[in-house]
Every structure is written in C-alpha cells, then in structure tokens.
Amino acid sequence: MATVNENYLKLPGSYLFAEIGRRVAAFKEAHPEADIIRLGIGDVTQPLPAVCIDAMHKAVDEMAKAETFRGYGPEQGYDFLIEAIRHNNYVGLGIEIAANEIFVSDGSKSDCGNIQEIFGVDNKVAITDPVYPVYLDTNVMAGRTGELKEDGHFEGITYLPCDAENSFSPDLPNERVDMIYLCCPNNPTGTTLSKEELTKWVKYAKENKSVILFDAAYAAYITEADVPRSIYEIEGAKEVAIEFRSFSKTAGFTGTRCGYTVIPKAVKGLTKEGKTVEFNKLWNRRHTTKFNGTAYIIQRGAAAIYTPEGQKQVKELVGYYMENARIIREGLKAAGIEAYGGVNAPYIWLKTPNNMPSWDFFDKLLTEVNIVGTPGAGFGPCGEGYFRLTAFGDRENTLRAIERIKNKLHF
C-alpha cells in the first residue's frame, strides 16, 4: 500500500486560528448581541493603493487582446518587477543584488515554507520562541525534528527564547546550528533586532557556516532610522543570508499574493563529499520545476508601488496602520498594561496582567470587552504570559477597542 509522509503526523492537530475561531463562534452564539472587535489575525483591512488598482486594470485589459496577451512568464518573475525591487529595495540603499538573485513568488508564506526543501534533512534548525508557525511546521513535515515533547517543543530543534528579559533579542545558541530563522520586524512580538544584534548573528553564521533565513515581511513598518531594513545592510550577510520580502503587509496584498526571496550566489551549502553548491542554483531549480510564476496581472500591481506615486500611497497606508499601533501601545500603557513592539511593526505584544495564562486572558478579553486578540502561547511556549494585538483594524474599531480596554477591563 502507498505509505504516507509520517512526519506530518507529528504536528498537533488543532491550529491556533482555528481554536480562536471556535471560541469566538461559541461566544457569539451565546451572546448574539455582542459587538465583537477583531484585533487578532494579522490581516490588513484597508483597500489596495490606487496605483495598484490602476495597474491591474491595465494588465487585465492587456489579457483581453491577442497582441498584448501574456501566457507563461518567467517563473522567477518579470524583469519589470525584479528591476523595480532591485533598485528600490537594494541598489538604492547601496546593496548590490543581481537580478538573478531575486525570485518573485505568490507570497512569503510559500517561500518561507518551501525554502527548507533545498537543504539536507540532516541540518540542525534554530528558531526563536515565540515564532511564526510556518518555519517550524515545515521543518517538522520534512523530518528535521523528532516528536513533540510535553513542554510544547519538538525534539531536535534548537529553540531561542525571546522574552522581556532579553528584550526579545535571542542569545546565540550554545550548540552549532545550520539553519537559523530570524523574523525582523518580528511576528508576533513586534520588536526588531538592532544592527549590532544582527551583526552578531551574521558573525555566528560565518564562523559556523550556517545559513540565516531572514524574514523581513514587515520591513516597510520600520520607522526608526537605525533599524536595518534588509539583512544585507550587515557586512558579510550576502555570504550567509537568504531574505524573504512580501507585498502583503507593505501594500495590502494578503489576498492578492505577491512576495519575493533574495538568494545571493555567495550563499552556499555542502555536499557529503565536501563540495560546495550555491543555494541560488537549487532554488532556481525548485522554482522552475514546482512553480509557474506569479500571475502577470498581480506582478503589474506589485510593480506599481515602486512608482513615485506608489511609494507615496504605500507610505500613507503603512502610516495609517502605524497610527493604530500608536493608539494601541499608548492605550495599553494608560490602562496599566506593559506592552512591546508597535514602533517598527504593526504588532503589539503585551504582558498579560498578573501573569495570567494567555488563553485565560483571551477569554477574559473576549467575554468582558468583546475584543479578539491572539494568545501568546499559540506562538510557542515562551509566548505564554503574553498576548498579541494587531494594528491592522480600521481606525474607528481600534479606538473603540482601546477605550473598552481602558474603561471596562478589570484586572
């Protein structure tokens, strides 16, 4: 009989947002009159920038005529988008990245999930705790872990705890690791790593010949000048780091799907015989074999954000959410709740009052003030005692939510 990939069976069944949905639905059924405000899932709410709308209408029209119709495009993305990315996000900042080091995709989730495929199964993986679940789950599926332990950690993974004590900046691991997932600005904590901290990681990776998988999906939200927008701002990173970027949060593309991955040619891995191989070459093989390019219409929409008018519109959009972040951050402070993030990221990571377990705080927030957030424990054991609120709501709901927390939540 055909056998299954048993690694999948190591993953716990229930998924964070499914459990949240279940609890919210149960509450709603019991209290149909409740006016629930959702600041839980990290999804945007504001319309696409007008430049994207215009560009996509134009592209749709091109698909209506034989002379301008587009069939299969290059799997790696169209030049018009790759060059726009290259010049605006790299060359313009003094970072030399070649066109064939950029791979356009249907979003960072796919790339962050699929990237591990080009690595050997024997690689030792390090992830922060708490963490975006995709890094861990895809390595479990690939067989790079043992079983799930009682403490919520998987055997064989090196966890890097991040909490208020270390300012959410992970310490270097005591053991040698090969693949290091870093997310900056961080989901869920909303915090960032300084140039100094990132330099420490690049140095570690060079010394240990590890590869840093750097998820910069939220780079557009950085407001402080000294926080690196790209890991390639760090000297030597081009030899050890792969970077993931996304239009999802930058330009509201969560339902429009476009992102890209940068793999410099200097990033290499080893064969058992000691030969080095470019990861760029392997990813190119994967991308051309298992993917057929992002829709032309969507790539045109994404490229539009790099026009001067597009840059202005994206800045306004990000500014809108970051004003929400400020409202939440300052509101929580006024309510006497300790909170982190929200300055260079659309996430606010709060310490639950009186060290309340994060699922208890979820229920309290839902039942007492009808607000949905995300329990920190859902992102890993070290997220216990924390809670995530997102700045992606609309302004009115964000203001109302904070008023409720300030005036009606008792703890």
Place this chain on the structure above:
Amino acid sequence: MATVNENYLKLPGSYLFAEIGRRVAAFKEAHPEADIIRLGIGDVTQPLPAVCIDAMHKAVDEMAKAETFRGYGPEQGYDFLIEAIRHNNYVGLGIEIAANEIFVSDGSKSDCGNIQEIFGVDNKVAITDPVYPVYLDTNVMAGRTGELKEDGHFEGITYLPCDAENSFSPDLPNERVDMIYLCCPNNPTGTTLSKEELTKWVKYAKENKSVILFDAAYAAYITEADVPRSIYEIEGAKEVAIEFRSFSKTAGFTGTRCGYTVIPKAVKGLTKEGKTVEFNKLWNRRHTTKFNGTAYIIQRGAAAIYTPEGQKQVKELVGYYMENARIIREGLKAAGIEAYGGVNAPYIWLKTPNNMPSWDFFDKLLTEVNIVGTPGAGFGPCGEGYFRLTAFGDRENTLRAIERIKNKLHF
C-alpha cells in the same frame, strides 16, 4: 556547514526548452531574415474569455474599497469557485465530490509537483515514458530515485513505455508500484485512455493499494463522447485516485495561474504501524501551511467560466485551438507523416520520417522550413523518434506552418 538536498544534484542540468531556445537563438543570429513559426512550447496565444476579463475588472474594483476589500481568503479557495467547480465538473456529471475534497491552487504545475510530499519517501513510483517532466523531477528531488542511468532513466523508477505499438496506452507494471502518474489527455502524445483502459488501472490500484495521480489538465479538449473527462467516472476511482485540473489550457490561464486538485477522503495511505491516514487530511495540512490561497481577483476570473456565457466562450476558445489541431493533423497526413493525438488534445505527436532522431528532426524543421517544435526525446527515452507540435499557435501561423511542411520539407 549547512548541507544541501543532494537529490537535486541527480537532475541533469540542461532543460528541454532552454536547449530549444538556445538552438533557435543561434539559428536566428545566423539567419536574421528567417520567418520563424513556433509550434513548440505548450503555451496559449489567444486572449482570455471576455467573461474572465469582466469578472477580474470587477474584482479589482472590489479591492479598491474597504467595504468590499478581500484580505486572506481560505487557503483551499473561495466557496464561490469551489461550488462552481463541484457542480459543473463533477456533480453535474453524476460524480459526488464534496466541497472539502477540492483544493484551489495557483496551477496544476504546483500541485503535480507538491503532491508527492505527502507520500512516504519509500513509495515506488511509476511514470509513463514519454512524460511531462514535473512528475519525475519532483520525485528525484524528494529522494524517491537513485541516479540517472546511461539510458536516460532513473534508478528506482518504474517506467511505463508508450509508443505507437501499444497505442500510447501503457501496460500494467510487472512489479508492485505505489504511486502511478497518468496524464490524460496526454502531454506530450495528445492521446487518451479509454474507459476500459482506465478501469484496468483503477482495478490495479485497488488490488495493490496504490494511488493514481491523474493529471487531467487537458480535459476540456476531449471531443469524443466515450473518453472519460474525469477519472472519477470510473467506478472505485474515488478510493484510489487524486485528480489535477487546470484553467491554463481550458481558459487561457497559463499566465493568470489557477488550477485545482481533487482528493477524495476515501483515498488513504499507510503508516509503518499499519494505520491508515486520509491523504485529503495531509494535503489540507500542506496547503494551509505552505500556501496562502490563490489571489481573489484570479479566482473571480476562473469562476466566470462557469456561467452560461463563460461556458460558451471557453468552448469557442477550445474550438479555435482544436481547429488548429485538425489542420496540423490532416496536413501532416497529406505530407505523408504519421501522426497521433490532436483529436481530444491540443498536441500532435508525429513519428519522425525515416526514424530520424528527434533532435535531428528538430534541426531539419528549423533550418529547412523555419518551424520550431519539440523533440520527443526531451520527454523521455521512449519519445525518441517522435516529435510534438502544438495547436496553441494562431490560425494564420498554423496554416502557414502546415503549407511549408507540405510543400517545402523534403525527406
């Protein structure tokens, strides 16, 4: 040092269409005046149906307003598309498929490539020869094969030869296999499997507890009544078959990207301990972990083809290409060239005159009559001595190409 997935290194470097591109470019440089007609790559040339254009404009407009904006959708696809697929392609034909057995994606290439991930690495794979390269390459990458042998076959794969002798209908394997890739209507041969032939495979799969991976990307091109449009027309197939379908060739979506995969809950695999597991459940886990849904705009475009007007337009589009197929098929016959396919598929698979090696025939066709096709050897060793022409060109070029073959090609 981080290690690489060494299975990737087993794949030969040069890719079929890259080599074709190289030869065409070299010829063009030597003969800049040559009027080259391309009937090589399987890419469409005609504009998208008007219903798709309208639906996508409307969807783009929805993304421009907060009230109708769409962020993350269900990874499995929107209900409006799933229900349209379900009713038009299955329930309407008397095939009961549940909504949660259908997974919308960004195209069949991704799904055909990724599906093997949910199977154990120890499964024995059978593929036809010649074959669409993705089935084989992705299993090589996953480690289900040994090395490439001198004869062009990979160790550990069960090849099912298809040629004129067996009417391009593969014989059952002598050894037990677990995963069987069947493509019908077939790329590259343009032939189909009869109900009787498919019944034979379903019976084999049930007896051997194998899974059939049935690629029906070209189903819309079937013109003959007795050729199954879906493998689920065969009794018992719902217990042993996964079906891949695509909008690429049905509605010109090669550059617009949408497809779907059907995994009935009854299709199961085994764990080492003898427990059975639904592949549907595993694929759902993969799809929600490594994919974030197809763009809303694109799904709206795809759903439009299921309106009565959409069905009419798709039929016209398919009819246009099938008239090309008829022109090519009959033209080849008139030229004294033996040819197959082109009745229920947009591909014509011709026997090279005088058993000429297929790359030699490629060069002959290019240099003597300036036509680009695809050498059969590029699809596997059993494709040697054959050559693929596609019906996806425009009418005028197709007519001119056939005139040249009839009047100017000497053999």
